[in-house]
Amino acid sequence: xxxxxxxxxxxxxxxxxxxxxxxxxxxxxxxxxxxxxxxxxxxxxxxxxxxxxxxxxxxxxxxxxxxxxxxxxxxxxxxxxxxxxxxxxxxxxxxxxxxxxxxxxxxxxxxxxxxxxxxxxxxxxxxxxxxxxxxxxxxxxxxxxxxxxxxxxxxxxxxxxxxxxxxxxxxxxxxxxxxxxxxxxxxxxxxxxxxxxxxxxxxxxxxxxxxxxxxxxxxxxxxxxxxxxxxxxxxxxxxxxxxxxxxxxxxxxxxxxxxxxxxxxxxxxxxx
Numbered sequence: 384x385x386x387x388x389x390x391x392x393x394x395x396x397x398x399x400x401x402x403x404x405x406x407x408x409x410x411x412x413x414x415x416x417x418x419x420x421x422x423x424x425x426x427x428x429x430x431x432x433x434x435x436x437x438x439x440x441x442x443x444x445x446x447x448x449x450x451x452x453x454x455x456x457x458x459x460x461x462x463x464x465x466x467x468x469x470x471x472x473x474x475x476x477x478x479x480x481x482x483x484x485x486x487x488x489x490x491x492x493x494x495x496x497x498x499x500x501x502x503x504x505x506x507x508x509x510x511x512x513x514x515x516x517x518x519x520x521x522x523x524x525x526x527x528x529x530x531x532x533x534x535x536x537x538x539x540x541x542x543x544x545x546x547x548x549x550x551x552x553x554x555x556x557x558x559x560x561x562x563x564x565x566x567x568x569x570x571x572x573x574x575x576x577x578x579x580x581x582x583x584x585x586x587x588x589x590x591x592x593x594x595x596x597x598x599x600x601x602x603x604x605x606x607x608x609x610x611x612x613x614x615x616x617x618x619x620x621x622x623x624x625x626x627x628x629x630x631x632x633x634x635x636x637x638x639x640x641x642x643x644x645x646x647x648x649x650x651x652x653x654x655x
Contacts, residue, residue: 397461405638448593470589480543480558485610492568524607563588567595
């Protein structure tokens with residue numbers, strides 16, 4: 384099977400997410416066609432209107448994200464790869480329920496720890512002995528980014544549940560949409576000084592554990608990539624309890640707003 388696996392006329396769009404709790408929101412907005420199993424991967428073929436999609440839950444983390452994306456790109460040759468899911472905010476004014484339209488992704492974990500303990504981030508040109516180690520800063524596809532921005536113009540995300548992951552002193556407001564960078568690494572940062580450093584260094588609005596890895600695999604294959612995130616937590620306001628079962632990520636909320644915007648974007652992409 385190749386690019387025509389989902390439709391005889393057009394290559395599918397792939398959607399890669401980290402968690403089943405995130406993926407369920409896309410599945411509720413699309414029509415199921417069939418499923419396929421290959422090794423650890425469960426490929427879900429669905430239709431968003433008349434647009435064929437292949438949805439994959441890759442698992443949490445950079446390695447899972449890269450492996451899942453490599454599978455779906457090499458197996459089905461999608462015309463684009465879209466990613467969505469929940470993130471933690473990198474600015475105090477970005478609140479749970481807000482949506483981030485990614486204009487780029489950066490692997491902020493690709494740092495050198497120097498002998499004196501300082502950090503050196505090599506940036507885009509990450510090479511060693513003349514060999515490229517990785518692309519650490521990757522822009523999203525400008526056409527997909529602009530379509531997503533256009534899809535958000537007349538759209539208002541659903542209100543975030545009152546008081547969820549917010550202290551009483553923060554006034555609840557309608558969710559907002561932001562455009563900016565998504566930071567990725569196998570980290571969950573809570574220290575305010577660390578988040579401030581990452582935001583200052585990379586101009587990131589939020590952090591996840593997948594987007595930059597997906598972007599890197601797409602870049603190597605020359606496949607357009609776009610990411611849309613919704614904010615589930617802001618450690619400046621409420622520290623997440625990371626020991627034991629984490630209930631800060633309610634399944635009925637995480638990824639729901641990002642999935643809705645992504646479906647609106649897919650409608651604009653259409654069959655072209």
